[in-house]
Amino acid sequence: METDLEAELRHEASGDENTATGTQQREQVQRFIKQHRRKEETNATTGKLMEGKDEDTGMWFKVKIIQEGNSRVNVHWMNYSKHYDSWIETSLIRPIKPKFAEGDMVSARYNVTYRTMYPATVVAVDGDKVFLRYEVGLEKKIHQRYVEKRN
Structure with missing residues (x-):
């Protein structure tokens, strides 16, 4: 589903399709939209606590997002030394599942x-x-x- 921002960016980039500038603009817009969607899907932001999946064990652990890249995030594995900080794919992080719900x-x-x-x-x-x-x-x-x- 396209957001208002995506629609506006597509409209701006749809100018003259035969020029190199128009093609470059469309490519930039496509890259931006992909990155924007990825961030919305994972909802990862620097400093946020989330869960990260350890690829070796397949288990989920609490992580703190240190830095964001294009399709990866640098995480600190909570309760472990900074020595274990690593870059992982955004597909390997998820929000922490809350123990309680509103009204409990x-x-x-x-x-x-x-x-x-x-x-x-x-x-x-x-x-x-x-x-x-x-x-x-x-x-x-x-x-x-x-x-x-x-x-």
Whole structure:
């Protein structure tokens, strides 16, 4: 499906088809559209936490996007040394699957220093963090490791 931006770029590049400039413009537009679509599909942005597939083991691990290339991204494998940072194909990354969904009833810490859990409702999910509305009326964004589903 073509986006408004793609349609506008195609229209601009459709000028004089017989000139070298027109052909070069069309090629540039095609390259840009391919790169744009690739980025939309993976939704990879520098600094974002995602999951990356290790080609050797076939397992998925948390990665942080360090740098983006044309069809590859440079990733840091979380909880591993920088020695293991590597370039992988964009097809080998995906968004982190959230543990919680909007509306889930949970128990969560309010202050991560204390282990007391309070009833709350998930308002939104942002990567590995959840925005909660506690039953006492307070709201807070907290890492999902401090949240548990209520039975």
